[in-house]
Amino acid sequence: xxxxxxxxxxAIIEAAFQVFGADPRASLADIxxxxxxxxxxxxxxxxxxxDLMAALAHTAMAELEAAVAEATRDATSxxxxxxxxxxxxxxxADRQWFLAAEAVEDAEHRREVSDGYTRQKxxxxxxxxxxxxxxLFGHDVPTAWIAEAFDNLLYAAWQLVRSxxxxxxxxxxxxxxxxxxxxxxxxxxx
Amino acid sequence: xxxxxxxxxxAIIEAAFQVFGADPRASLADIxxxxxxxxxxxxxxxxxxxDLMAALAHTAMAELEAAVAEATRDATSxxxxxxxxxxxxxxxADRQWFLAAEAVEDAEHRREVSDGYTRQKxxxxxxxxxxxxxxLFGHDVPTAWIAEAFDNLLYAAWQLVRSxxxxxxxxxxxxxxxxxxxxxxxxxxx
DNA sequence: GCGTCATGAGACATAAATGTATCATTTGAG
DNA sequence: CTCAAATGATACATTTATGTCTCATGACGC
Numbered sequence: 001x002x003x004x005x006x007x008x009x010x011a012i013i014e015a016a017f018q019v020f021g022a023d024p025r026a027s028l029a030d031i032x033x034x035x036x037x038x039x040x041x042x043x044x045x046x047x048x049x050x051d052l053m054a055a056l057a058h059t060a061m062a063e064l065e066a067a068v069a070e071a072t073r074d075a076t077s078x079x080x081x082x083x084x085x086x087x088x089x090x091x092x093a094d095r096q097w098f099l100a101a102e103a104v105e106d107a108e109h110r111r112e113v114s115d116g117y118t119r120q121k122x123x124x125x126x127x128x129x130x131x132x133x134x135x136l137f138g139h140d141v142p143t144a145w146i147a148e149a150f151d152n153l154l155y156a157a158w159q160l161v162r163s164x165x166x167x168x169x170x171x172x173x174x175x176x177x178x179x180x181x182x183x184x185x186x187x188x189x190x
Numbered sequence: 191x192x193x194x195x196x197x198x199x200x201a202i203i204e205a206a207f208q209v210f211g212a213d214p215r216a217s218l219a220d221i222x223x224x225x226x227x228x229x230x231x232x233x234x235x236x237x238x239x240x241d242l243m244a245a246l247a248h249t250a251m252a253e254l255e256a257a258v259a260e261a262t263r264d265a266t267s268x269x270x271x272x273x274x275x276x277x278x279x280x281x282x283a284d285r286q287w288f289l290a291a292e293a294v295e296d297a298e299h300r301r302e303v304s305d306g307y308t309r310q311k312x313x314x315x316x317x318x319x320x321x322x323x324x325x326l327f328g329h330d331v332p333t334a335w336i337a338e339a340f341d342n343l344l345y346a347a348w349q350l351v352r353s354x355x356x357x358x359x360x361x362x363x364x365x366x367x368x369x370x371x372x373x374x375x376x377x378x379x380x
Numbered sequence: 381g382c383g384t385c386a387t388g389a390g391a392c393a394t395a396a397a398t399g400t401a402t403c404a405t406t407t408g409a410g
Numbered sequence: 411c412t413c414a415a416a417t418g419a420t421a422c423a424t425t426t427a428t429g430t431c432t433c434a435t436g437a438c439g440c
Contacts (some may be wrong), residue, residue: 008417022292024214027397043399071250088307102212121427141303144355145364146373148346156335156342165334174335183336198387217427228388233429 009045011035017095018033024103054109060095061116069093078130085127086179087156087172093158111190136180146179153179175178199235201225204245207285214293218242241373244299249283251306257282268320275317276344276364283348285334326370336369343369 015035019026026048033040071088076083089096099117104110106131128146131137137146157171168176178181205225209216218239222229236242261278265271279286289307294300317335321327327336347361356364367373 028399029397036192039398040400040419042419044416047397060287064214065289081235127278135375137373140376142355143345144353145350145361145368148350149343149365149368152342152346152349153339156338159342160335162337164206165332171335174331175339176306178335178339178372180372180374182370182374183331183339184370184372185325218429219427228390228391228431231387234386238429239427318429 008035008037008041010050011036012045012128014054017059017098020056020103021094021097024101025103050104050106050109053104054106054113056095057104057109057113057116060092061120062100064089064096065093069135077134078127079134079136082131082136083176084128086150086157086176087169090157090161090172090175091155091170093155094162095123097155112113116121117161120145133171149179198227198231202227202242203249204246206242207249209289210246210293211284224252226265234374242297243294244296244303245331246285246288247294247299247303247306250282250288251303251310254279254286254289254310264301265323267324268317268328270363272317272321272326272340273366276340276347276366277359280347280351280362280372281345281357281366283345284352286345289296339369347378 015037016031017032018060019034028029028042029039031052032042035042043053045150046055067088071084072081073085099113099120102110104113122178124147125143128137128143128150132139132141132143132146153175157166157168157175160166160171160174161168200233201319202221202225205227206221209221209224213220217228218232220230221242226233231299232242257273257278261274262323284377289303292300294303314337315333318327318333318340321335322329322331322336343365347356347358347365350361350364351358
């Protein structure tokens with residue numbers, strides 16, 4: 001008797017990303033309105049705020065994994081895989097804040113989201129170590145820092161895109177340059 | 191009849207930074223409890239949630255300005271001023287999320303906070319331009335990106351500190367290196 | 381020690397968010 | 411077209427957050 005039409009569910013999730021992104025305190029009524037859906041329908045699809053939050057986290061995670069898998073399909077090295085991943089993730093960075101934020105309160109869902117997040121972190125660290133072995137990063141730089149810088153430069157790139165100052169491709173290129181060689185004057189510079 | 195004891199006010203602000211930092215949806219009762227203060231007292235000091243938010247933004251802004259002013263007191267160049275500023279801001283980065291977040295809803299307070307935030311952004315951009323003129327950054331790199339990277343690497347540094355993987359000094363040094371020369375292999379590396 | 385004033389605790393009223401139930405209407409599959 | 415299922419609108423009960431008030435208590439200046 002419930003949730004067969006995927007349209008409503010998708011619209012709600014999309015609206016929730018937008019509205020919660022602007023204001024984490026927004027009410028479920030706000031979400032329903034933005035989704036162009038009745039408040040009751042929202043409750044038919046999601047038990048409550050927590051359930052919705054968990055769905056958002058799940059969606060963000062799936063999008064992230066799909067984008068990375070697609071982007072790294074034909075990478076020939078870990079270094080290139082990292083670069084391609086950054087390029088691919090920039091456009092969806094605005095939905096990833098959700099994974100870092102401990103937005104899910106329910107213990108059961110929390111665990112699931114947390115596990116996925118931890119896994120993502122570990123995979124990034126592994127990729128960084130591999131790239132380090134390929135000579136992309138200095139051995140004197142802690143892996144934890146590289147991963148942290150990767151994430152945050154990714155977010156910086158998205159912010160640049162959002163402000164209209166660059167395209168996703170341009171912003172990703174800037175972030176990659178910053179991560180690997182920095183913003184100092186290069187040989188090609190006058 | 192109101193707000194003469196600064197102790198309560200300070201305790202509330204401190205608690206609010208902590209609690210809201212962990213959960214923006216926290217209630218004022220949560221804040222009061224963490225502050226070890228009665229809920230009524232909180233309302234005696236702050237008209238409501240918005241007033242408290244504005245106070246937090248004001249505090250964060252003041253701390254930022256004071257730290258930067260102190261750190262750059264005897265800088266001999268804009269480049270050095272930027273480096274010293276980064277070093278100085280890392281320990282208080284956890285209170286700066288507040289300025290970026292559009293947490294203040296009241297129109298009147300909003301304007302004030304927004305103005306201060308805009309001014310900070312402009313000052314950073316000016317400093318970046320000056321450092322660029324000094325040859326610290328390449329002329330081919332957009333100022334907007336440098337500023338964005340500065341902010342986000344700052345935040346990355348704080349996260350590294352929070353995770354216990356580095357001291358503020360170490361983290362700031364990593365962030366500075368990343369920004370200026372990147373994380374690639376250096377000559378000193380084997 | 382005295383008096384003042386902020387505070388803490390609690391009661392209270394109000395507002396807002398949430399969750400559920402009902403029912404007429406619409407949608408989409410067959 | 412027809413029917414079943416999902417939806418929107420509405421009403422309702424419940425919970426939670428908020429804001430105000432009162433009063434006894436404790437802290438601090440004098």
